[in-house]
Amino acid sequence: MTNLASRHKDEIWRRVAIVTPYLWLLVFFLAPFAIILKISLADPVIAQPPFTPTFDKQGGLSVSVDNFRFLLTDKLYAITYLRSVLMAGATTVFCLSLGFAMAYGIARSKPSTRNLLLLLIVLPFWISFLLRVYAWMGLMNTYGVINNVLMWLGAIDKPVRLMYTDFAVFVGMVYSYLPFMILPLYASLERMDMNLIEAAQDLGASRARAFWDITWPLARPGVIAGCLLVFIPAMGEYVIPYLLGGPESLLIGRVLFDEFLVNRDWPLASAVAIVLLLLLVVPIALLQRYRVRDQETAA
């Protein structure tokens, strides 16, 4: 084979390596979003599939923004979006406080213990998410473990209602997303040079001052990545509000799921998804930017 022919063959392989995953993602990831947008502009009808075509029989364009108008004027949807933001926000803040202390403790422990502690943080990832949420159902039941222990301790006389409340959803969210917060925090805290803090304290800085002036800025990439990794999925969460929340604890992920699979209003569900996506565009773009920057510093 001549050198030219072999170079040509390599060029073909290079193209194959780029084009195969590229095409896959275009078809199965990007194209579906165009379809969601298209259907969100249709009207629901009782048919298969249950929405009006974008072009009518005469070939004229038939789109309506009724679904979006409905979402913006309907109070229930506004409240549901707001509740989702608040729930995801509260989860993020609590995960950050607990996660920061834990990540700090792990990063400062002896190397041998550190690996074991990290392993225990990763372990839940490999155990079914659904079953981990399910574990809380037995704990928070009216006659579940928490109530039994509290009554045995004499803290309460009769069982308190824990299950099917917003509090239960909050606990379930923190439980499920805590590892997503700890890992990026640990990654930035571990790189930190402890001598910096000692130096600051030697120079007369208080412990609080040393924390806010040194630890916090150095940990910031981990804080931002961790918060985004918790906030974004928590916004669309379906399983936790369904299993632990009551019928009145409406969150947008659950509403979208029910609107689509129970009410079969595909156009409205698509519009709900588009609005959710718009709310998440900024956080997702931020995460993408951090990832790129992280690679550049690693390279």
Place this chain on the structure above:
Amino acid sequence: MNRQSRFIMSMLVFGYSFLFVPLILVVVYSFNDSSIATIWGGFSTRWYGELFRNEQILSAAYLSLRIAITSATAATVLGTMAGLVLARFGRFKGRTLFSGMITAPMVMPEVITGLSLLLLFVTLQQLTGWPGQRGFSTIAIAHTTFSMAYVAIIVQSRLIAMDESLEEAAMDLGGKPLQVVFDITLPLIAPAMIAGWLLSFTLSLDDLVIASFVSGPGSSTLPMYIFSKVKLGVSPDINALATLIIVVVSLGVAIAWIVARKSTKA
């Protein structure tokens, strides 16, 4: 111990108990003889027996395993290509879009991914007649799409951390680029590919929301079956199933940890 380290210590104790007490309790209650899952009625292993006689669970588990193996393998092939492209191919037309499409599926809320893929399959069926029935193939495609992102990231980070000089040396010695990829690069990133496969496999076995959207009537994966059951409340045979999963995963992770520790010491 000063005040600060006492605080950190108590947070660690609280955090780890928070993470593990619920799992330990599920294991304990799986040996509960009472059929009311929250009341202790003596030790028994009868729920394990019922688990293995439940044909619905077994067929759901078999479907889930087939989907997980198929999608993890496809995701490893596609994701390795994507990771190689991102780490080694430099700039090309459409790179920004490519790298965006790699990250986005990992953080996209599951309800949106599920909805969008179902709408795609419905549209494709209208236009081409495929897929005639939703089930194994549609779920496997959906899982491949989000898992390949994880494989790509793992392979890419491994390649970035790895010295390019080995590949360069092979090229200088006359190796053709394709030959270098197969003889040098792939063996070096094999651990990353294995890790990616395992992660994809787990993600696929774990997924409920996306599978619920893209599956058709009659094809229930294991998480879909579990969900339909626990919707109604705590159930003792699900405790037994959860215990089996917890034990298998913990053993696997413990073995991996011991092997990794031995190999770093040696």
